Amino acid sequence: MKKIGILFGMENTFPNAFIERVNSKAVDGIIAEAVSIDKVVQADPTEYAVIIDRISQDVPFYRAYLKNAALSGTAVINNPFWWSADEKFFNNALAEKIGVPVPKTVLLPSRERPENTSETSFRNLAYPMAWEEIFQYVGFPAYMKPHDGGGWKSVYKVVNPQDMWHKHQETGHLVMMLQEEVVFDDYFRCYCIGQKDVLIMPYEPRNPHHLRYAAEIKATGEEREKLLETVRDYTMKLNVALGYDFNTVEFAVRDGIPVAIDFCNPAPDADIYSVGPDNFEWVVEAAANMAIERAQKHVPGQSNLTWGTFVKDAIGTPQMAAQSTAAPAPEPSAKEVKVKSVAPKKALKPVEDKGFETITEPAPKIPTKKAAATKAPAENSKLKKS
Incomplete structure (x- = not known):
């Protein structure tokens, strides 16, 4: 049994x-x-x-x-x-690589340092960061949200840099991402079960939770059919790449193009009182069929997990295969090992406006003076405060 x-x-x-x-x-x-x-x-x-x-x-x-x-x-x-291992910022990057449109998104360091870290832990973080370039890339208004969050928790709409700085102070240890706002005509939430069954549900994220599925598709005729076909194709692409057997994908449709907004929901809402009886019936039936099929294919004692093409393709690259089949290089004997002393590297430091002088073993450049890992631009930043 x-x-x-x-x-x-x-x-x-x-x-x-x-x-x-x-x-x-x-x-x-x-x-x-x-x-x-x-x-x-x-x-x-x-x-x-x-x-x-x-x-x-x-x-x-x-x-x-x-x-x-x-x-x-x-x-x-x-x-x-x-x-x-999965999180939303990586998902966005992967979607872009496989040709699925996503909002312009950048990663932001946490407002507060992680526990058991010091200012020196952030010596590789430039200070100030290229905030002007970041803001020009994303644009305003924008949304700031946890890079690995879900359930619309800790999501902020920000209208300008100063608004972002103010709201970022509330985020504590969360690593956030800043994402362009997508003004949409249609919005869809799509179940994907077993990487083959897709249910496209009209969805209105601006409604109260219990009314979000009470929406209608605005596109009509041939435009509607083409849109739904593209949404289905993008949903399959994302889930096959990520390796999820039970997931939802959300799309905001801007100028007829479905833009993937959220597609890291491996325990998606499936409550009858929120998704509605028809959608509930579909997901129960599809999930039951998928689970039975997986049980029938189950082989005791071996791995029966699903892995996405992102992982499988990486493992199967020709370079990796060549390395695994080639004879290992002989390890050097003790006589062959040579240790060479290396003089400390020189570094450059600015000396007022007169150029640079060399110093040995410079102290690390600390990005912050207080507990925060990020802060508003310094006085000499190119970003103008308004």
């Missing part, structure tokens, strides 16, 4: 409906249930062929449990190793 487990927290409607749907199909040798954990021993397999993860982003104990389970062969959905 192969078990499909679902790991969840506060949500009620989707997990119970998912379990009932899998079991109602009466597939020979497969049952579904809520995951039960009574102990976690290193390298011990679980009793589950498949686990649907809906909560580990909030419970580190569960994330560690799922990694241990995956090591012993459980098909964890979504891959806990990739989920742990």
